Amino acid sequence: MIQVEQHGSVTVIRMARAVLGRPLYWTAAYWLDGLLIDAGPRCTADELVRVLDKVPVQQIAITHGHEDHIGGLGALVKRFPAVRVYAARPTLPFIENPELLGMQRYRRIIWGKPTPFTGAHSLDEVEDVIHTSQFALRVIETPGHSRDHVSYFEPTFRWLFCGDAFIGGRDVAWAPEFDMFAIVSSLRTMATLRPERLFPGSGTVRRTPLPELLGKITDLIQLAEKVRKLDAAGHSTAEIVTMLFGGEPGIHRWTFGHFSAANLVEACRAYNDLTAPAPGADQGARRSGAWHDDLPDPPPRRSTDPGDLRR
Numbered sequence: 001m002i003q004v005e006q007h008g009s010v011t012v013i014r015m016a017r018a019v020l021g022r023p024l025y026w027t028a029a030y031w032l033d034g035l036l037i038d039a040g041p042r043c044t045a046d047e048l049v050r051v052l053d054k055v056p057v058q059q060i061a062i063t064h065g066h067e068d069h070i071g072g073l074g075a076l077v078k079r080f081p082a083v084r085v086y087a088a089r090p091t092l093p094f095i096e097n098p099e100l101l102g103m104q105r106y107r108r109i110i111w112g113k114p115t116p117f118t119g120a121h122s123l124d125e126v127e128d129v130i131h132t133s134q135f136a137l138r139v140i141e142t143p144g145h146s147r148d149h150v151s152y153f154e155p156t157f158r159w160l161f162c163g164d165a166f167i168g169g170r171d172v173a174w175a176p177e178f179d180m181f182a183i184v185s186s187l188r189t190m191a192t193l194r195p196e197r198l199f200p201g202s203g204t205v206r207r208t209p210l211p212e213l214l215g216k217i218t219d220l221i222q223l224a225e226k227v228r229k230l231d232a233a234g235h236s237t238a239e240i241v242t243m244l245f246g247g248e249p250g251i252h253r254w255t256f257g258h259f260s261a262a263n264l265v266e267a268c269r270a271y272n273d274l275t276a277p278a279p280g281a282d283q284g285a286r287r288s289g290a291w292h293d294d295l296p297d298p299p300p301r302r303s304t305d306p307g308d309l310r311r
Contacts, residue, residue, distance in 0.1 A: 002047045014203035015044040027068040028203030033132040034058040037161045042071035042112035049079045062087035063163030064149040065094030067111045074115040085120040090148035095120045144183030160195035172249045174264040180271040227268035
């Protein structure tokens with residue numbers, strides 16, 4: 001299943017495996033001026049090629065090495081043999097050998113297993129700037145969702161293509177490899193860019209993204225603070241999951257525990273360990289405001305798009 005939308009010069013291509021006509025999980029690629037950002041999953045690769053058949057695809061830039069972002073590379077390179085594929089140096093091993101992803105069964109079912117591809121180039125070769133005839137996109141390091149994650153920022157129009165560095169909605173379950181300290185730091189980096197359009201991995205484009213970026217930072221820090229207080233009161237992980245989330249969400253079942261609220265609680269603990277003040281330090285530094293010293297406060301209310309996975 002594929003949906004195509006136009007946002008000015010940017011073509012948004014949302015892809016998902018469909019069951020009984022319903023998408024299981026949306027992921028997106030973005031085309032502008034001969035550049036494709038991300039390649040989608042293998043399960044929709046042939047459809048993606050058909051969508052792109054009448055436009056030039058001269059370059060492909062990858063945000064990170066997960067199967068829903070690199071799985072279409074094999075089909076795309078076959079259709080566009082002269083295309084140059086760029087990725088961060090830590091992403092290249094996953095493109096060359098997808099076995100390194102350690103994909104659980106549910107990931108193979110939803111997205112399919114990528115085929116190996118050995119022709120990708122490091123972003124170092126272009127000095128972390130992807131040039132097209134009309135645009136220049138700067139590479140921004142945005143780890144946390146994965147260690148190799150990067151985003152692409154077009155400074156003239158302030159477009160930010162952020163892959164999965166930003167996922168909308170309330171966080172209720174994380175994978176064990178997610179790093180909260182890195183995610184919060186990356187969200188801060190993205191917020192300081194003051195983007196006017198945010199193009200995330202879900203394909204749900206944000207036209208005024210700063211409030212949601214700031215709100216996500218606040219939400220995560222406040223969640224970590226709640227976990228810290230419950231830990232101090234002696235509650236177990238299971239008790240905290242029940243108190244904060246009402247138990248494990250549905251994604252815990254269909255990912256066979258890979259995504260869980262318990263993982264999110266553990267991520268909060270790791271964040272708290274890293275941000276705990278030294279003995280005698282000002283306790284006020286723990287407040288979320290310390291993270292926003294150079295940014296405006298988020299509004300008290302902000303929209304949450306239902307197109308994003310709640311996790």
